[in-house]
Amino acid sequence: MATTHPTADPIAAPDPAxxxxxxxxxxxxxxxxxxxxxxxxxxxxxxxxxxxxxLAARFRVSQGTxxxxxxxxxxxxxxxxRQGKGTFVATHSEQHVRYRFxxxxxxxxxxxxxxxxxxxxxxxxxxxxVARALQLRTGDPVVQVRRVLSFSGTPTILEDLWLPxxxxxxxxxxxxxAHQGPTYALFELEFGVRMVRAEEKIRAVAADDQxxxxxxxxxxxxxxxxxRLSYTYNDVPMELRRGLYRTDTxxxxxxxx
Amino acid sequence: MATTHPTADPIAAPDPAxxxxxxxxxxxxxxxxxxxxxxxxxxxxxxxxxxxxxLAARFRVSQGTxxxxxxxxxxxxxxxxRQGKGTFVATHSEQHVRYRFxxxxxxxxxxxxxxxxxxxxxxxxxxxxVARALQLRTGDPVVQVRRVLSFSGTPTILEDLWLPxxxxxxxxxxxxxAHQGPTYALFELEFGVRMVRAEEKIRAVAADDQxxxxxxxxxxxxxxxxxRLSYTYNDVPMELRRGLYRTDTxxxxxxxx
DNA sequence: CAGTGGTCTAGACCACCAA
DNA sequence: TGGTGGTCTAGACCACTGC
Numbered sequence: 001m002a003t004t005h006p007t008a009d010p011i012a013a014p015d016p017a018x019x020x021x022x023x024x025x026x027x028x029x030x031x032x033x034x035x036x037x038x039x040x041x042x043x044x045x046x047x048x049x050x051x052x053x054x055l056a057a058r059f060r061v062s063q064g065t066x067x068x069x070x071x072x073x074x075x076x077x078x079x080x081x082r083q084g085k086g087t088f089v090a091t092h093s094e095q096h097v098r099y100r101f102x103x104x105x106x107x108x109x110x111x112x113x114x115x116x117x118x119x120x121x122x123x124x125x126x127x128x129x130v131a132r133a134l135q136l137r138t139g140d141p142v143v144q145v146r147r148v149l150s151f152s153g154t155p156t157i158l159e160d161l162w163l164p165x166x167x168x169x170x171x172x173x174x175x176x177x178a179h180q181g182p183t184y185a186l187f188e189l190e191f192g193v194r195m196v197r198a199e200e201k202i203r204a205v206a207a208d209d210q211x212x213x214x215x216x217x218x219x220x221x222x223x224x225x226x227x228r229l230s231y232t233y234n235d236v237p238m239e240l241r242r243g244l245y246r247t248d249t250x251x252x253x254x255x256x257x
Numbered sequence: 258m259a260t261t262h263p264t265a266d267p268i269a270a271p272d273p274a275x276x277x278x279x280x281x282x283x284x285x286x287x288x289x290x291x292x293x294x295x296x297x298x299x300x301x302x303x304x305x306x307x308x309x310x311x312l313a314a315r316f317r318v319s320q321g322t323x324x325x326x327x328x329x330x331x332x333x334x335x336x337x338x339r340q341g342k343g344t345f346v347a348t349h350s351e352q353h354v355r356y357r358f359x360x361x362x363x364x365x366x367x368x369x370x371x372x373x374x375x376x377x378x379x380x381x382x383x384x385x386x387v388a389r390a391l392q393l394r395t396g397d398p399v400v401q402v403r404r405v406l407s408f409s410g411t412p413t414i415l416e417d418l419w420l421p422x423x424x425x426x427x428x429x430x431x432x433x434x435a436h437q438g439p440t441y442a443l444f445e446l447e448f449g450v451r452m453v454r455a456e457e458k459i460r461a462v463a464a465d466d467q468x469x470x471x472x473x474x475x476x477x478x479x480x481x482x483x484x485r486l487s488y489t490y491n492d493v494p495m496e497l498r499r500g501l502y503r504t505d506t507x508x509x510x511x512x513x514x
Numbered sequence: 515c516a517g518t519g520g521t522c523t524a525g526a527c528c529a530c531c532a533a
Numbered sequence: 534t535g536g537t538g539g540t541c542t543a544g545a546c547c548a549c550t551g552c
Contacts, residue, residue, distance in 0.1 A: 085518065
């Protein structure tokens, strides 16, 4: 597994899969191996992965090397460490930070759950634009969902989701309505699709008549347009989302460093 | 310095400054000490800090402990490691990522430098709102700057800056005009104020007549409102900035994970 | 109590850089 | 060549969790 490393197994198995020309440190290779197991579903979201000692034994490296690999996975929010208990596969379900990717927060105070209303959930063929974003071919099957999220009864977010049809075969509006908690949790539970990172492009736009009606604002009102592309492991895009946020009582919060 | 730790100096100097009741790991204490030196200006932005070995000797801990402290400082972008050369105090000047805090990017292609035009630079007394943000008292002296940033000749950003008067005594419009590169670099060089992190609140708003005129858009056009509070070390707020971004050719880019 | 992650050390060697 | 950060190991002990 190691391309070269000093003490452990210096001459051991020449590693038939050593087709990697570029050097990478041992702990990166270990990280990659753990990543592959995560991707393959060897451990389900919320479950514990093997202890550092076990992994060290499995991969024939020291605990410190495994630790450094896991450190990086934890920094990327792929995995969650809990002292005295173990290391757990991150999930959108009961992660203490629910709605990890939603950065819209109320201007003051807290708010309860979001009320979801599904306006549409249908299968169609990918437009050129959607196909490009999701790395599909134009005309490939996709699922489109349109919904409104309300906080304390006020419609605040109008969004469209596009999902690759092959990965979300059985998705129905009923399922979306029935499910409690983050939609990304549903994707994990029902379709085995885990979103691990996303990129957002944010703009200010004016509401058109239809959007204004759905959000209960005057036509032409300024709205935050948030286009999000979400990725599973290995940088595979699995969801395109276009959201319109009302920002009269909420704001998009971002921390820079 | 260590509240308790096993091998190094177990009985040594009881550390008169050990007024910290809560336990914290050694490397955190080292990090804190390095942070204090950074804050005190022991090493200037862009300069190298002492090598890991030197710091380990100075603080009487192992290199590994210093390393972990520096790891965290590097993760927070306070310091920059360069293999074979040393560890350097982060700066907004020639950091390979210029304009660290500006997340507005062109929809396609690259763009040259921003052209700045300073509309105003005056000393006044803090309003209640500004005072609260900057943790001053209402009526305390502040400096306000208003300026427009243009890209390829198109006015794109209109922003107001508020700075604590006591820390930015000599700031003039001329200085702002003369200076090349990021404004935060000027703050470092001329006033010794280093911004290390910031929080942004983003909204969509409609341009009023004055704003529209300055940005060359129709009145009522949707603009991105970006309110930024920037901090120096120790979470001291040092700048309030209110920006209006045109997002017809640019967008605000954010990465989630 | 045993098992987990968290801290700390000491020492070896590697990769990179500059003189 | 010597000095820097980067990787890796081995072993000790600490802090937290749950049985």
